[in-house]
Amino acid sequence: MSLDPRDALRLALAPNSIAVIGASDNPNKIGGRPLAYLSRFGFKGVVYPINPTRTEVQGMHCFPDLASLPEVPDVVVVAVAGEQAIAAVDECGLAGVAVCIVMSSGFGESDPQGKARELAMAARARSRGMRIVGPNSQGLANFGNGAVPSFSTMFTEVMPADGPVGIISQSGAMSVIPYGLLRARGVGVRHSHATGNDCDVTVCELAIVVAEDPGLKLLLLYLEGIPDPWHLAEAARVARVRNLPIVALKSGRSAAGQEAAQSHTGALANEDRTVDAFFAEHGIWRAQSMVDLVDTAQLYLQGWKPRGRRLVAISNSGAVCVLTADAASAADMPLEPLSDATQGELRAILPGFATTTNPVDITAALLSNSGLFGAILPPIAKDPAADAFLIGIAVAGAGYDVEAFASDAAAFATATGKPVVVAAPQLSVSDRFKKHGMAVYPTEGEAVQALGQYLSHHELQLEATHRQPAVPTRPRAVGPACMLDEAASLALLAGRDITAVRHRLCGSEAEARAAFTALGGTPVVVKGCTGEVSHKSELGLVRVALRDIDAVGQAYGDMTEAARAAGITLTGVIVARMVRGQRELMIGARLDPVFGPVVLVGDGGKYVEAMPDVQVLLAPFDTPQVEQALRRLRIAPLLDGVRGEPALDVEAFCRMAAAVGALMVDDAAGITQLDINPVIVGARGAGCVAVDAVVYQEITLPNPPPKES
């Protein structure tokens, strides 16, 4: 019987036997490369070329078909085209093959017909207990055991070396470009898998299994779409247990990029800031570019246990010191002065015009005395001001003892155990430091940026490990929804501990007048209540700061008139207390089709769309997470009060946001979207109230909305 689906993936990475349907004698063809690679890279299992037109392929016995093989192979590579490919996959499924790697293209990436063929093929495979990688896959590559059923050109161009890095990508190119760039930097790569159209096995699911590899110290992902965040969260969980960092490059950040992704892998667009929040939640670092993805890699392989972000810089160039200070500032890495004792020791070693605070500028005096570098390292090593170091060797060569610099620096790094990055623009210099195992960058800017990212990711991993985020389930399918009017929206929220401003829904001018009195005769806001439009002020359906009963009566009449003019049906007119607070914030929420309930918190008021200042939270979350999010807003300085203003009641707002999160995860409530704007937040202790709200609720079959009479 068929394997556990996850075990099948484990087998795909370490099969006992691999067959290639469409085997070619030409090692540069799609059907030829996998065979060439399996023998070249030392695969220990059995390989079965299959091609009915040949008896021998690349020196191996060739079989006419799957049925002729002496056994059912664990993995079958399908390298034939079109209908033949589909027939081959079906045959594999019937024969009991565990995993089919479909390299053939012309499926979902081509057109809707191709997509339909792909889905049907995947469904048949699933019913037969077979996993599919692809179609349109470049193949898998595990250099740890030579299982390289892949047709990538890269492995003939850049020689592999087994190492502690794994790469998984939907795109073939992006599975091997980081491989190539890392190999060029001397880093070994074990896994380089390209999953193609992900009709069954996705990048995220494969990542779960790859993350189990105890030989890995870094896992890199390239994604164009994330259709299954639950798999990625599971992979992150597996990785966290082993302190395996995951860095992901998720493209399609921009509208143009999403459009291009749609024609490339047919990836569905994910909302970019939700992706950001998801990665952060699960401790995954999001790289911004390919350079980003590979530039920090070497730092993860050093085995450091960073304790903080305070940087100490050492260079023979004052300008490198200045540029390092700028870069460190941009990367939020403070430069604290070395202790008086350390500075005293340094002054005894360095000439008078050198700088001993931090950065430490040895100056060009190093040209006259190469020993200065090695001499200052021991005092610096024991200084408490450093969590990490940058060593900048701006210029060296004839007249300098570069080998001593490199070996002294390496000894220093070992002695401190703290992160050390080297900036050296000259190849002759950087090569020496690399030979001593150090992390070297051409410029201080690149070195500091990479170090900053590495440290930030480390913090993110610690937070995630501490928080132990739940692995989300696949969100339920959401039915059609309708917009509730303001009064109904506020009432629904009030039932969930989301306090609304005091208000009354009035059906007549007399009721409106009575409401004004009942609310205490203080200034009120009068609003038309309707479930037909969400932006009311543009239509004359909002009047603020009404101070007397006649104005309220007048507003009632004006509003019914304005609604009639705009062709809108009012369910009544709301008379609400006008509340003063310290700041208008907002809370929004929606059900993302793949990420589930997403809550937005941010600055509120009229300009939330024109000048957005919001942060994303993935529900469920707790109040400290809301506060963390608020502290990332542009308006964060206002939370604690500025210019003599009191601090905001952040605690009350956080509770309200958490209540919204709880509402959104409650499937029974059937809320698909809501916007509470503004939430008027008072001074600390004064609480906050929802002043306007729009809620969209699912039209569920048990309780259909009342029919119009």
Next chain:
Amino acid sequence: MSLDPRDALRLALAPNSIAVIGASDNPNKIGGRPLAYLSRFGFKGVVYPINPTRTEVQGMHCFPDLASLPEVPDVVVVAVAGEQAIAAVDECGLAGVAVCIVMSSGFGESDPQGKARELAMAARARSRGMRIVGPNSQGLANFGNGAVPSFSTMFTEVMPADGPVGIISQSGAMSVIPYGLLRARGVGVRHSHATGNDCDVTVCELAIVVAEDPGLKLLLLYLEGIPDPWHLAEAARVARVRNLPIVALKSGRSAAGQEAAQSHTGALANEDRTVDAFFAEHGIWRAQSMVDLVDTAQLYLQGWKPRGRRLVAISNSGAVCVLTADAASAADMPLEPLSDATQGELRAILPGFATTTNPVDITAALLSNSGLFGAILPPIAKDPAADAFLIGIAVAGAGYDVEAFASDAAAFATATGKPVVVAAPQLSVSDRFKKHGMAVYPTEGEAVQALGQYLSHHELQLEATHRQPAVPTRPRAVGPACMLDEAASLALLAGRDITAVRHRLCGSEAEARAAFTALGGTPVVVKGCTGEVSHKSELGLVRVALRDIDAVGQAYGDMTEAARAAGITLTGVIVARMVRGQRELMIGARLDPVFGPVVLVGDGGKYVEAMPDVQVLLAPFDTPQVEQALRRLRIAPLLDGVRGEPALDVEAFCRMAAAVGALMVDDAAGITQLDINPVIVGARGAGCVAVDAVVYQEITLPNPPPKES
């Protein structure tokens, strides 16, 4: 007699004779390197080693002193230490030497005593008509004529090649690091000058002369401080005449960086956003890092005349297409679809699963048919959707005709004349494209970012050429200033066409009551008027929205009481009409000690410090420049009205800002600083008014402030 000071600098770059005081036989010593370089790099003039202890140095006749030379050399390198250096410089000045290059350190970069020695040495040289480069200078290097009086180690490590790039730097390291990085990219460098402490000749002044070199296509600057923007503006003017782009890396962006710069070259801190504005004004591109400085260099050397920013991308990888679209979006480069006609032609060439819109994804079909690449270029070349191109060859090698790709791409670039960048992560591929003279980057992200910067700089240069910015003069020395109270500030501004809100300064409660009536009985603001504090609301000295005469009378009393409690003397109480407008903006201004009058425009109100949203203008400027600045603000969307609001009276605000600019450039007004916040801006046509203002005016000797009685 002495040369024109500028001619002396020209001579420094192309001297007929160079002497080296402190000549060393060791070519790796500071006194030996210049001699070695002058002979190695083919200097055609006469070289005079000077050292009283030797008769021969590096195979050349050595002279005991300056007086023994057969002529007065044009340039003398001083490579002796301490007092000897000062004596040597003095001797050169007396002898009539044109330029002294002082390599010796221990001057201004060391301590205040060193600074004093340096200033005195420079003053004596100036009185004798001699220019000084340095002290603490690594020297000059002109590979166009072999005049390389420099001790940089880099020129023995990375072989020079004359080329179209000039580099000028205060720092020695930063004069040669870009040299090394550019040479490694195959770019020739002619000038690599390090000016050191800039006690006389500065980077900016030297740039004027270097910019005259007709062989240059790009001038790179490294600056830690800009003490003489007038020289830099002049250099930019000279460069603009010849379409010579200037790219500058100005470090000390951050507080930490400024502190490090202070101990490196003693650079005075420039306000960073003022530096940004100055560079933009004069068409100089500000690089953010060393990588930034060198990464775009090759693009400037291609001789392109860009017409726009619309990018067309072509790749054999869909993922490269997606990442390119993301990068282009971030770099503000739109991807417009190719025309139907072009797409039709491409569809006839490419397989059905390829993408023909833009980006054009050839797909892995290129592996089966290398001819596809060359075939699609001619139709794309004539498509009107492209201002520039990215060609991404994600993976190639065995099975691909890479040489054909490179030669076809080069022919395509020549045919279109439009900017073309190539992204190729494999060295074997990028080398081929480089051999064909193309601009190649490892990844699409780097390629697009460099292209975007190049295009932005091109636009900046065009604007500057169109605007012909004036070369500023050295700002006058500013005396001590005093703060005017609000009433005096508003009165002064009113005399300069800067309209204030209607208000009265009242000396008694009765006057305050009368003012309320005189202002029309509408809501008023009451403020304590004082020249002693600028932030009044924290002290209870501001009351808004007072609607009746008794409240105004009460406020008068409260305010005098609050002032007494705070120990502040009021010059009266202001009763002002409370004006409603569409938005509160602000205008600020100050006299920068080196950049002169600087005007800030931005979002106004209470939070200008907590959440700044401002842009810098260098006065004088015109109203279109103000509007451009406003369009860069975060609040820019509000200018045209959002959510049904009317557009702001941007024109009136621009006129007010221009009036402030005119006031600031009027030395006779003696304004050293002012803040108008808020400026209440009405709907278009409704104008704007200054509601609060603080002006600081110089205490000039002719009109001393009245003595306290």
